[in-house]
Amino acid sequence: MPDRLILLRPDDWHIHLRDGAALSRTVTDAARTFGRAIVMPNLVPAVRNASEAGAYWQRIQAARPADSRFEPLMTLYLTDETSPEDIRTAKAQGFVHAAKLYPAGATTNSDAGVTRIDNIFPTLEAMAEAGLPLLVHGEVTHSEVDVFDREKRFIDENLVRIIEHFPTLKVVFEHITTRDAVQFVETSSSNVGATITAHHLLYNRNHMLVGGIRPHFYCLPILKRKTHQEALLDAATGGNTKFFLGTDSAPHARHAKEAACGCAGCYTAYAAIELYAEAFEQRSALDRLEAFASHHGADFYGIPRNTDHITLTREEWTAPACMTFGEHTLVPLRAGEKLRWRLLEEKM
Numbered sequence: 001m002p003d004r005l006i007l008l009r010p011d012d013w014h015i016h017l018r019d020g021a022a023l024s025r026t027v028t029d030a031a032r033t034f035g036r037a038i039v040m041p042n043l044v045p046a047v048r049n050a051s052e053a054g055a056y057w058q059r060i061q062a063a064r065p066a067d068s069r070f071e072p073l074m075t076l077y078l079t080d081e082t083s084p085e086d087i088r089t090a091k092a093q094g095f096v097h098a099a100k101l102y103p104a105g106a107t108t109n110s111d112a113g114v115t116r117i118d119n120i121f122p123t124l125e126a127m128a129e130a131g132l133p134l135l136v137h138g139e140v141t142h143s144e145v146d147v148f149d150r151e152k153r154f155i156d157e158n159l160v161r162i163i164e165h166f167p168t169l170k171v172v173f174e175h176i177t178t179r180d181a182v183q184f185v186e187t188s189s190s191n192v193g194a195t196i197t198a199h200h201l202l203y204n205r206n207h208m209l210v211g212g213i214r215p216h217f218y219c220l221p222i223l224k225r226k227t228h229q230e231a232l233l234d235a236a237t238g239g240n241t242k243f244f245l246g247t248d249s250a251p252h253a254r255h256a257k258e259a260a261c262g263c264a265g266c267y268t269a270y271a272a273i274e275l276y277a278e279a280f281e282q283r284s285a286l287d288r289l290e291a292f293a294s295h296h297g298a299d300f301y302g303i304p305r306n307t308d309h310i311t312l313t314r315e316e317w318t319a320p321a322c323m324t325f326g327e328h329t330l331v332p333l334r335a336g337e338k339l340r341w342r343l344l345e346e347k348m
């Protein structure tokens with residue numbers, strides 16, 4: 001087992017940076033590791049068009065540490081009203097790299113999302129033509145469907161149909177959590193990829209529910225049983241270029257998580273690559289981490305890989321118990337517990 005890992009600088013293909021005072025926390029944490037990040041558009045109000053994405057891009061740029069070259073890659077939030085023209089305008093700007101499908105009601109700030117997939121078919125057509133990838137939060141929202149089955153049902157009811165209708169559309173199945181999703185991506189065309197979070201690789205629903213309910217493990221899609229966790233580990237460490245890093249780091253203030261009706265989302269950006277290294281080490285697959293973290297995503301999106309490097313050392317440290325988050329407090333995943341890898345200075 002190596003004690004030191006030098007990796008081409010990774011990118012995060014799925015992150016929530018939030019807005020306002022939160023940006024100094026989230027952007028600083030992401031920029032320490034990642035060259036670029038696909039920035040989720042689920043603000044309130046949502047980022048629905050090129051001009052809103054441009055304004056958000058500027059707020060993120062302004063929150064970067066002084067010497068940072070971190071580059072936010074912006075996305076649009078699809079609604080029933082998003083037009084093909086919105087897509088063409090966004091693509092022409094250059095800083096919009098994808099559009100995100102949130103089924104209405106599926107997750108945090110998804111109320112403005114799409115109510116029926118058919119409503120956005122003309123928009124998806126325009127995305128396929130423009131070469132703008134579709135990012136999907138893949139869960140159905142029908143109240144009768146068990147929360148643990150919602151990803152599988154989304155594949156069967158929606159994803160299969162989208163992919164059949166638009167074979168040239170690039171689709172990223174975000175934060176996959178099941179064996180079903182892994183198999184679906186593996187057997188689909190090369191236009192279909194998936195992001196996998198560190199928390200879905202490291203944890204399963206027992207970690208969230210046995211011995212007391214732990215709100216900081218609550219995210220969507222919800223952690224599944226161990227067999228699904230194993231399938232995700234197989235996928236991430238297996239070398240298949242369709243799977244790549246997307247933290248889904250999704251901060252909520254402590255009071256919003258530790259509540260009778262707590263928000264969904266785990267904060268991992270402060271130690272993202274360190275957590276992934278742990279997961280890969282469990283599978284004796286540290287030699288596969290660089291491709292998953294730094295090659296596959298850029299290649300899928302068709303943008304150049306980074307050229308500088310980061311260094312990880314095997315060195316135990318303790319995660320902070322809490323962090324400043326605007327005027328609030330944030331409890332990160334692993335708060336107060338040990339981490340096995342530490343990020344060192346960058347190497348040009």
Ligand SMILES: NC(=O)N[C@@H](CC(=O)O)C(=O)O
Nearest residue numbers: 016107108219220250264265
């Ligand atoms: N993953 C989560 O549990 N929450 C995300 C939304 C999302 O990615 O679904 C958030 O914005 O808080």
Ligand SMILES: [Zn+2]
Nearest residue numbers: 107137220221
């Ligand atoms: Zn999501």
Ligand SMILES: [Zn+2]
Nearest residue numbers: 016040248250
């Ligand atoms: Zn997310």
